Amino acid sequence: MKRTEILVWSAAALGVALLAWLPQWLQSDYVLSLLISTLMYGVLATAWALFSGPTRYVSLATVAFFGVGAYTTAVLSEVLPWAGVLAVALVLGVLMALVVGLATLRLSGVYFVIFSFGLAELTKQLVTWYEVNVTKEIGRYVFVDITQQHIYWQLLALLALVLGLRAAIGRTRLGLALRVIGEDETVAVHVGINTTVVKVLLFTLSSAFITLAGAIMAPRWTYIDPSIAFAPVISFQTLIMALLGGAGALFGPLLGAVPLVLLFEYLSASFPNHFSILLGLVFMVIVYLVPNGLVGLLRRKGGRP
Amino acid sequence: MNFLDVLLAGATLGGLYGLVAMGLTLQYGVARIMNLSYGEFLIAPAFLAHVLFTQWGMSPLWVLVLALPLGFAVQWLVYRWLLTPLVRRTGAGPQLEVDSILATFGLLFVVQGLMLVQFGGNYFSYDYLSVPVDILGSTVAANRLLVLVFALAIGGGLYLLLTRTRAGTVVRAVSVAPRFAPLVGIDVRHTAALAFGLGGALVATSGVLVSMFLPFTASMGTMFAMKALIVVIMGGVGNLMGCLVAGMLLGFAETLVASFVDPGLTLAVNFGLFLLVLLFRPTGLFGKAAR
Numbered sequence: 001m002k003r004t005e006i007l008v009w010s011a012a013a014l015g016v017a018l019l020a021w022l023p024q025w026l027q028s029d030y031v032l033s034l035l036i037s038t039l040m041y042g043v044l045a046t047a048w049a050l051f052s053g054p055t056r057y058v059s060l061a062t063v064a065f066f067g068v069g070a071y072t073t074a075v076l077s078e079v080l081p082w083a084g085v086l087a088v089a090l091v092l093g094v095l096m097a098l099v100v101g102l103a104t105l106r107l108s109g110v111y112f113v114i115f116s117f118g119l120a121e122l123t124k125q126l127v128t129w130y131e132v133n134v135t136k137e138i139g140r141y142v143f144v145d146i147t148q149q150h151i152y153w154q155l156l157a158l159l160a161l162v163l164g165l166r167a168a169i170g171r172t173r174l175g176l177a178l179r180v181i182g183e184d185e186t187v188a189v190h191v192g193i194n195t196t197v198v199k200v201l202l203f204t205l206s207s208a209f210i211t212l213a214g215a216i217m218a219p220r221w222t223y224i225d226p227s228i229a230f231a232p233v234i235s236f237q238t239l240i241m242a243l244l245g246g247a248g249a250l251f252g253p254l255l256g257a258v259p260l261v262l263l264f265e266y267l268s269a270s271f272p273n274h275f276s277i278l279l280g281l282v283f284m285v286i287v288y289l290v291p292n293g294l295v296g297l298l299r300r301k302g303g304r305p
Numbered sequence: 306m307n308f309l310d311v312l313l314a315g316a317t318l319g320g321l322y323g324l325v326a327m328g329l330t331l332q333y334g335v336a337r338i339m340n341l342s343y344g345e346f347l348i349a350p351a352f353l354a355h356v357l358f359t360q361w362g363m364s365p366l367w368v369l370v371l372a373l374p375l376g377f378a379v380q381w382l383v384y385r386w387l388l389t390p391l392v393r394r395t396g397a398g399p400q401l402e403v404d405s406i407l408a409t410f411g412l413l414f415v416v417q418g419l420m421l422v423q424f425g426g427n428y429f430s431y432d433y434l435s436v437p438v439d440i441l442g443s444t445v446a447a448n449r450l451l452v453l454v455f456a457l458a459i460g461g462g463l464y465l466l467l468t469r470t471r472a473g474t475v476v477r478a479v480s481v482a483p484r485f486a487p488l489v490g491i492d493v494r495h496t497a498a499l500a501f502g503l504g505g506a507l508v509a510t511s512g513v514l515v516s517m518f519l520p521f522t523a524s525m526g527t528m529f530a531m532k533a534l535i536v537v538i539m540g541g542v543g544n545l546m547g548c549l550v551a552g553m554l555l556g557f558a559e560t561l562v563a564s565f566v567d568p569g570l571t572l573a574v575n576f577g578l579f580l581l582v583l584l585f586r587p588t589g590l591f592g593k594a595a596r
Contacts, residue, residue: 239410276417
């Protein structure tokens with residue numbers, strides 16, 4: 001490692017430590033819950049961009065994995081210790097991502113988009129079907145011994161992990177392969193990259209993080225039913241945040257998550273009935289006006305192409 | 306449920322799916338835009354039919370006549386105003402696919418939000434021609450038969466329009482070779498807008514038909530869009546007959562599972578079929594699509 005790199009990594013470690021210390025002197029529960037939302041969407045958007053940023057495959061399935069994670073906690077939290085719950089959620093997320101990835105990522109991107117578009121609805125209906133027919137009731141209570149602070153710390157650790165992983169991948173052959181796939185998939189095949197393996201691997205990694213985030217967030221709600229755990233709005237907001245910041249850059253998704261969590265918090269409190277209209281409008285404004293994200297905008301201002 | 310019941314119910318649902326998917330395959334095959342907000346423009350006319358029928362006593366058949374040009378105009382404008390800037394910005398390159406998916410995804414939330422504000426999240430339906438009709442010992446509601454007849458007539462009519470007329474040939478030419486069509490004097494962007502509008506007319510018609518025999522909600526559009534997408538891929542992009550056949554297949558599969566296994570599993574069946582097609586025939590059942 002070069003000296004600058006050591007500096008960067010230690011600065012990052014210091015930043016995480018400072019953030020971890022934050023809830024100790026925070027008095028307000030409201031601020032803490034805002035911080036948790038920011039961290040949650042920070043994790044989701046960064047994990048989304050881990051796969052979709054370099055490959056440019058648009059995944060609309062974030063909430064499918066998030067919901068599976070949340071439901072794992074709801075079902076197993078009384079039987080298993082917390083680490084066990086997270087492990088099961090991780091395994092489920094990885095399995096689901098492998099099935100979806102292997103079926104759709106061998107083909108061109110459109111199939112993947114269509115499949116991911118419906119995946120959330122499919123998992124929601126399957127979970128509903130299971131609850132109605134097997135357990136005979138819809139909706140579950142999550143009673144675990146986990147406070148808001150614990151959720152905050154776990155999400156922070158997850159965020160540090162996903163950011164660190166993404167930074168590390170960028171330096172390896174895998175990262176290079178990903179960039180080639182994003183630029184031109186035909187070229188990637190011709191220089192001998194096994195594009196399917198690379199794409200499935202990255203999609204699985206990204207989905208694993210999203211599933212874990214869902215499992216960690218579940219105790220915050222205390223009550224869960226399929227329409228809460230699989231709310232399409234979560235996929236949608238994750239997508240907007242990653243796009244606003246710029247999915248290609250390491251800190252882009254985080255940059256998009258912070259202002260938008262605050263904006264959506266304000267919008268959903270002030271216009272609860274018109275929230276989804278406003279959400280759609282914000283989204284379209286971003287697609288039309290900031291196509292390369294804030295990072296792209298900053299780079300252009302800075303004189304770099 | 307006997308065999309004939311399943312056959313009739315499956316055919317009605319299948320004909321409807323085929324019709325919905327035909328509009329989408331026109332939009333995606335010709336304009337090269339994956340319209341995720343497609344289902345919303347099916348539910349909106351369904352609400353229109355509901356309002357006009359229950360409040361003004363207008364026959365749904367007249368709404369159907371009204372919905373055809375209205376649907377065309379709305380989607381034509383969506384293409385002209387919302388999507389043409391994206392086509393220009395990306396030069397119709399690969400980035401267009403991503404950008405148009407995102408833009409129509411945003412539009413989905415706007416339109417769905419408007420309908421939720423206006424009508425709420427409840428199920429809507431009205432009573433039109435729900436008299437039982439006896440066919441070979443099996444009873445069907447007359448409105449279902451009507452839907453089947455209309456779906457087949459409109460689908461068949463469109464097929465003839467596209468294969469037998471000059472305008473239809475132009476549309477198909479753009480679908481097959483968008484880069485070479487200008488060489489023979491075809492205005493690609495104009496044709497794409499036309500195809501987009503035609504898709505809109507079809508989906509608006511389907512919406513009115515849906516309102517005649519199925520209860521619907523404001524948030525149901527995504528599911529119709531998804532089923533249409535699955536049918537389009539199964540039939541092969543741009544293949545109209547493939548759409549009808551694949552739609553029928555999906556309709557029968559759903560009806561069989563709903564009546565003999567469990568109605569809660571219909572979507573799982575859709576996806577199961579979709580997965581099988583992706584694994585074994587990724588270019589569609591009839592193997593014609595190039596992408």
